[in-house]
Amino acid sequence: MLVTNKLFDPATRYEGAEFVANLLPNARLLTVRGWGHTTLFSSHLADQAVALYLLQGTLPDVGTVYDQDFVPFADATTTGTASANAEMQARVTPTMVPNAVRNSVHIKKN
16 A cells, blocks of 8 residues: 655645554555645656556655655745746646556546
């Protein structure tokens, strides 16, 4: 079982993820050093690790921590312009979904 959580998640505390990972036999905790709720699409490395787990059953190494790719609530005065932040996010987000995941998704047409 793979458990993922951000260090600074306002909705689900990191301590809860540690507890769950320790509770489940053979579970692994993947940590994203970042802010906001859920890890999906916040770290392309974490997304790749999740995809590897879902597609191949491969767990990341014990103690794996990835940094968040962008800060969701960045102050434009300290990190550049708001448009520059939006542009960076637009460039990063598509790379977070590995091709293996894209190719395995089948949309049923009616």
